[in-house]
Amino acid sequence: MFERIWEFEPDGRPLSPGLMRALTHAGNYVSGAFDGDLMVGASVGFFGRDSTLHSNTTGATAGRGIGFELKLHQRLWALERGISRITWTYDPLVRRNAHFNLAKLGARPTEYLPDFYGVMPDAINQGDESDRVLAVWPLTDPRVEAAVRRVPYLPAVPEDAVVGLGDDGERPVEGRTDGRVVLVAVPEDIERLRGADAGAAKAWRHAVRDVLGGLMAEGATVTGFHRRTYYVMERNT
Structure with missing residues (x-):
């Protein structure tokens, strides 16, 4: 299997x-x-x-x-x-x-x-x-x-949330991480991207490591996953 x-x-x-x-x-x-x-x-x-x-x-x-x-x-x-x-x-x-x-x-x-x-x-x-x-x-x-019980958890995202990492269709786009709530995108299909464009896949790996990993290291909490695209990060201070 x-x-x-x-x-x-x-x-x-x-x-x-x-x-x-x-x-x-x-x-x-x-x-x-x-x-x-x-x-x-x-x-x-x-x-x-x-x-x-x-x-x-x-x-x-x-x-x-x-x-x-x-x-x-x-x-x-x-x-x-x-x-x-x-x-x-x-x-x-x-x-x-x-x-x-x-x-x-x-x-x-x-x-x-x-x-x-x-x-x-x-x-x-x-x-x-x-x-x-x-x-x-x-x-x-x-x-x-x-x-x-099959009631999915969908986090509420405030209007003032900022996009710390966006997606332009292939490569990551760095944004702001200074908000109380920060959205961090991941690629649509990383497994396909590894085969089609190894450079773009590597760029995503390092960008998510820097932004998502960096915010978690600073103490931010991942509160959910929004629109099947973004991690929702909330600062604790």
Whole structure:
């Protein structure tokens, strides 16, 4: 399942069947979603600090809602074991993932992690730096409870919000970051852009690192994802 999604090189498989077997035997989370006998999604997680389950790898056939169902299962599994939150990392440049994590699940990015995994040998990430944000999913938060009932979280954006990073169609456009609320755009399709224009993809990577990562380092909070395009950043002072 994972090899079909990420197209790993032969020596780049991050999870072997043996490792997943060992994780489950030690009490960690491994699940699969099936359409009849066909596996259409899977997820692997392990226990972390402070009553946390870290969701290491989740993949599913696109466009069928399987990823959402996997997350619902993961949440119930965690709650049954007294776990209060789930964390995972994702590429902040992938719009659909940002919308899924922040709007559909009600999770929140809490930390920007530059080039977190180093060189990644799969077809999707090849040739790019592996910046990630750490998403935290507080399982009993009212925002999350609404999201799992399929009420997406859509943040209110004030009229005086400023655009810290815009999108001209291909390349990032730096703007203002001096407002109380700052919008930070990500490209429409970073995976396509990596193959079509590596220079533009690299420009996006560094611009989002500087603006989104810089604001988070200053203590700004990511409060949501707006119009499937912009991170909404709110300064705490």
